[in-house]
Amino acid sequence: MSEPLHPIRSLISEDLINFEKLFNDAIQSRNKLMNLVMNYIIKRKGKQMRPLFVYLSAAVFGKINPSTHRGAVLIELLHNATLIHDDVVDEANYRRGFLTLNSIWQNKVSVLVGDYLLAKGLLLSIDNNDFALLKIVSQAVQEMSEGELLQLEKSKKLNITENIYFQIIRQKTAILIASCCAIGAHTAGSSEEHVRKAKLFGEKIGIAFQLKDDLLDFSRSHTGKPTGIDLQSKNLSLPLIHSLDKADAFTRLRMYNLIRKKNKTHRQITQLIEFSERMGGIQYTEKKMKEFLNEAKEILNSFRPSLYRDALDKLIANVTTRTY
Numbered sequence: 001m002s003e004p005l006h007p008i009r010s011l012i013s014e015d016l017i018n019f020e021k022l023f024n025d026a027i028q029s030r031n032k033l034m035n036l037v038m039n040y041i042i043k044r045k046g047k048q049m050r051p052l053f054v055y056l057s058a059a060v061f062g063k064i065n066p067s068t069h070r071g072a073v074l075i076e077l078l079h080n081a082t083l084i085h086d087d088v089v090d091e092a093n094y095r096r097g098f099l100t101l102n103s104i105w106q107n108k109v110s111v112l113v114g115d116y117l118l119a120k121g122l123l124l125s126i127d128n129n130d131f132a133l134l135k136i137v138s139q140a141v142q143e144m145s146e147g148e149l150l151q152l153e154k155s156k157k158l159n160i161t162e163n164i165y166f167q168i169i170r171q172k173t174a175i176l177i178a179s180c181c182a183i184g185a186h187t188a189g190s191s192e193e194h195v196r197k198a199k200l201f202g203e204k205i206g207i208a209f210q211l212k213d214d215l216l217d218f219s220r221s222h223t224g225k226p227t228g229i230d231l232q233s234k235n236l237s238l239p240l241i242h243s244l245d246k247a248d249a250f251t252r253l254r255m256y257n258l259i260r261k262k263n264k265t266h267r268q269i270t271q272l273i274e275f276s277e278r279m280g281g282i283q284y285t286e287k288k289m290k291e292f293l294n295e296a297k298e299i300l301n302s303f304r305p306s307l308y309r310d311a312l313d314k315l316i317a318n319v320t321t322r323t324y
Helices: 003-011 013-026 032-043 049-061 066-090 100-129 133-158 162-187 192-217 237-246 250-258 266-277 281-300 307-321
Strands: none
Touching: 003 013, 003 032, 003 307, 013 049, 013 100, 032 100, 032 162, 049 066, 049 162, 049 192, 049 266, 049 307, 066 100, 066 133, 100 133, 133 162, 162 192, 162 237, 192 237, 192 281, 192 307, 237 250, 237 266, 237 281, 250 266, 266 281, 281 307
């Protein structure tokens, strides 16, 4: 695990052990192929940031309990399912340095595995009468699907405005972290007002997280994420959206022609990055990221002081200072 997260994870280490066991138990199947794929998913697991948000949010408002563990597993099942389906849609071959499921077992198996994970999450909640958690996650799935479709619709015509862009990332990325914080607060027995505030806190962190991804995509240094991956896929992110808005008509047309090209060369991607630097798009994105981070911290500071609140503060700092 990344060193900056070690003190945070240490604070809830026992809960994370319980999470791992419950998650691994939840994904077991009677089908040999399914278990083979599940073992691959376990091996390629990431930093599991979302369970951290669930547990720390619960601890800020009360105590971590069995429903918190189930909520963390539910979110992680949903997260893995959406990643698998995204890789199929994007025809991606790698994620976090690992081969994607669709590149090993092809699309049909990948889609079925994603469906299986969603079903396991539903059953985990229904079997334990966690209907409030199920409602939070079902609303998130709806938002994520609508956000993905909105991006596909707008990307074809390259007519994404800044307002539409923020709507897309709120639905595609931020809603999941918002759901983590809402689930944590709810399972700790918080009031509806605190659950709402926790969800808003998570939403702002989720938007800041995506803006950091945008900046990494435009980075000139090695970050562990291929520079220009969104530019290759013709997805417009904030640095370009802002820069195109500021450019003159001739430059804007030239940049749109570059963006539309398939299999862009390194030189063409560099041109788009340099354009965004020159027009202030990257600086503007950094400014907006800090704004959302500060708004999230303002909400966080309204919660009761504790070691867990401090840990959340460190976690959100890591979200926007990461280099991966």
